[in-house]
Amino acid sequence: MEHRRSCSDFMFLGLILLLCFFGSVESYKNYTVGDSFGWFDNTMNPDINYQKWVTNKDFTLGDFLIFNTDNNHSIVQTYNFSTYKECDYDDAEDKDTVQWSASDPSNTETHDVSVAVPLVKEGVTYFFSSDYDGDQCKNGQHFKINVTYGQGLPKSLKDSSDSTSPISSPVSGGEDSAPDTIVPSNFSHPKENSDDDDDDHENASDDKAKEKSSSVSMLMYAQVHNIFYGSLIFIGLVLFS
Known part of the structure; x- marks a missing residue:
């Protein structure tokens, strides 16, 4: 029983360290x-x-x-x-x-x-x-x-x-x-100024697409982060109750 409790404690501490590694989600304001x-x-x-x-x-x-x-x-x-x-x-x-x-x-x-x-x-x-x-x-x-x-x-x-x-x-x-x-x-994230030539217009479009993709990725990361954090709390309550 003590061995099982030690393993559980170790797993919980590992999850806490993993949460610290991920850190908090930040965004521009x-x-x-x-x-x-x-x-x-x-x-x-x-x-x-x-x-x-x-x-x-x-x-x-x-x-x-x-x-x-x-x-x-x-x-x-x-x-x-x-x-x-x-x-x-x-x-x-x-x-x-x-x-x-x-x-x-x-x-x-x-x-x-x-x-x-x-x-x-x-x-x-x-x-x-x-x-x-x-x-x-x-x-x-x-x-x-x-x-x-x-x-x-x-x-x-x-x-x-x-x-x-x-x-x-x-x-x-x-x-x-x-x-x-x-x-x-x-x-x-305002749009950058661009010249009238096609190359600059294409680059601006690419940058806009990348920024949109980055925003979506950040939102997904935030959702996963919140689910992960809630799971940690639940596991902690179960293990130490």
Whole structure:
């Protein structure tokens, strides 16, 4: 009986080690900045605290930040703390600061704006709105995050990691809030830019097919992982009951 119990214990420990080997399933994520509050200063949303919004979130390479705002607010990303502290884009250096969206103080009609910002560099990254002499930034429209390696950059972002071209689209919404998500769920893997020639078009199609296959494989792996994990729990209850 003791020998049988020892074998059972050994098998259970082996299954636990196997589970640790497989590890957890990860995926790229889209984070809507401020959730339903969107990207605005405290004069419009007094209750918003973007640094509090960052709490308990894990940002990794390949993730996207989705900014839902309007054309009276800007979106600036920088790796320079001095630029962030001064809330000033005008004196920033191009190599470490990107203005993804600029406000238009002379506009006669306000419309919604949505911008997707990819996280392509590890370390501390700062975001703020620099318009109206930095007043929006000083009124709470700023935050910083720490980006870790995670799974690393997907292929669609590796080739454009040095690019500063924004990805944006207009959205509709109420005055007090913005939609939680206005991009497709697979937006973490945007299509790559391609030339007009047939070869590049064919390569883009192949890449798209590979990404689709990879997504299906990841889903299947997640399902198997969950079934395997549930089986381990059941076996453990049976063996040690």
